[in-house]
Amino acid sequence: MTPNTELGWGEHFDAAWQAIGCPVAHETPGRVSRVDRGWSTVMRSADDRSPLRVRNIGADVAVGDWVIVDDEAERVAYVLERKSAFVRRASYEGDRAEADVLAANIDVVVLVHALTAPPNQRRLERELVLAFDSGAQPVIALTKSDAAIDIEGTVRELAAVAAGVEVHVASGLTGDGVDTFRAMASSGRTLAFLGASGVGKSTLVNSLLGREEMATSSVRENDQRGRHTTVATQLLEVPGGGWLIDTPGFRAVSLWLSGRGIERAFRDVFDLMDDCRFRDCKHDQEPGCAVRAAVDNGTLDGARFTSLERLVAEEAALEAEQERRERLSDRRRGGRPAPDDSDRE
Numbered sequence: 001m002t003p004n005t006e007l008g009w010g011e012h013f014d015a016a017w018q019a020i021g022c023p024v025a026h027e028t029p030g031r032v033s034r035v036d037r038g039w040s041t042v043m044r045s046a047d048d049r050s051p052l053r054v055r056n057i058g059a060d061v062a063v064g065d066w067v068i069v070d071d072e073a074e075r076v077a078y079v080l081e082r083k084s085a086f087v088r089r090a091s092y093e094g095d096r097a098e099a100d101v102l103a104a105n106i107d108v109v110v111l112v113h114a115l116t117a118p119p120n121q122r123r124l125e126r127e128l129v130l131a132f133d134s135g136a137q138p139v140i141a142l143t144k145s146d147a148a149i150d151i152e153g154t155v156r157e158l159a160a161v162a163a164g165v166e167v168h169v170a171s172g173l174t175g176d177g178v179d180t181f182r183a184m185a186s187s188g189r190t191l192a193f194l195g196a197s198g199v200g201k202s203t204l205v206n207s208l209l210g211r212e213e214m215a216t217s218s219v220r221e222n223d224q225r226g227r228h229t230t231v232a233t234q235l236l237e238v239p240g241g242g243w244l245i246d247t248p249g250f251r252a253v254s255l256w257l258s259g260r261g262i263e264r265a266f267r268d269v270f271d272l273m274d275d276c277r278f279r280d281c282k283h284d285q286e287p288g289c290a291v292r293a294a295v296d297n298g299t300l301d302g303a304r305f306t307s308l309e310r311l312v313a314e315e316a317a318l319e320a321e322q323e324r325r326e327r328l329s330d331r332r333r334g335g336r337p338a339p340d341d342s343d344r345e
């Protein structure tokens with residue numbers, strides 16, 4: 001039996017499943033719709049009324065993953081290679097860098113901001129880096145259009161740092177502009193909604209579902225901050241096809257090891273850098289610096305350049321830390337090559 005295409009199964013997963021020899025164990029692969037403290041809820045079909053509840057033990061599972069459950073239906077035995085994933089660095093204690101996978105196997109990452117608060121360009125820039133690195137298509141949703149302060153102004157400011165990504169205005173409350181997202185969710189595709197607490201992710205998700213599935217609650221009067229109402233990420237079916245992943249609002253948009261996310265999110269600035277006279281220009285005091293010139297003549301916002309410099313430094317620090325940890329674990333093994341996974345239990 002082939003896994004369920006309505007659940008979003010497709011070519012990529014077929015190949016990933018074959019690559020590990022098509023193990024079946026309890027059943028063909030299912031999709032994780034929810035993760036709670038080491039337990040996964042696994043759906044076998046789009047209308048699965050009694051999804052499996054299994055332990056994760058040792059498996060790194062995120063909502064949206066395709067997994068194979070062991071023979072006893074007790075735990076996740078395999079997690080199939082992901083097609084895409086939105087990953088940030090977990091809020092950390094000490095200096096251990098850990099990945100926090102907010103959603104896996106998504107087609108579209110919807111970065112949600114509210115039109116009722118001043119535009120936050122710096123946050124959007126960071127979110128875009130992670131979104132480009134996710135492997136999914138990023139889009140931007142500006143919600144609460146019915147109660148907006150200044151729609152045009154906010155769209156203009158955010159579009160200026162959006163690196164060409166589409167910006168859509170919507171209201172989860174009135175349903176205005178919501179059809180755009182419904183169209184994106186067609187035929188088994190998965191949309192993940194990500195953003196700060198209180199921006200209206202769950203309200204938008206409910207509007208798309210046509211039912212009050214997710215709880216919502218009011219933001220704080222004084223600063224418009226949310227109350228972290230959504231506590232567990234969930235995969236939800238849109239009537240008529242497609243899947244939505246509603247996620248808990250997150251505060252820190254910390255970088256995880258990235259591919260070309262920074263270059264893609266700051267393409268305009270990297271294009272300028274190509275025009276600097278010196279290849280090793282630090283964009284500081286050098287003659288013929290195209291970046292400085294653009295800041296001076298007002299075509300590039302100095303704050304955007306500072307933001308890029310911070311992100312580049314953050315990425316470099318993370319890479320250095322990863323290398324240090326790898327060296328450390330090499331030394332613990334006494335310089336011997338790392339044991340094969342199959343040797344470990």
Ligand SMILES: Nc1nc2c(ncn2[C@@H]2O[C@H](COP(=O)(O)OP(=O)(O)OP(=O)(O)O)[C@@H](O)[C@H]2O)c(=O)[nH]1
Pocket residue numbers: 143144145146147170171172173174196197198199200201202203204215216217218219226227228229230231247248249250
């Ligand atoms: N006027 C208006 N209010 C909205 C809209 N969308 C959400 N809200 C309100 O904003 C508040 C927060 O909405 P939620 O949907 O719970 O926000 P969230 O992003 O899911 O928040 P977390 O789950 O905490 O991450 C609620 O009081 C909603 O009614 C909208 O389109 N228009």
Ligand SMILES: [Mg+2]
Pocket residue numbers: 201202203214215216229230246247248249
């Ligand atoms: Mg919510």
Ligand SMILES: [Zn+2]
Pocket residue numbers: 273276277281282283284286288289290291292
């Ligand atoms: Zn320069």
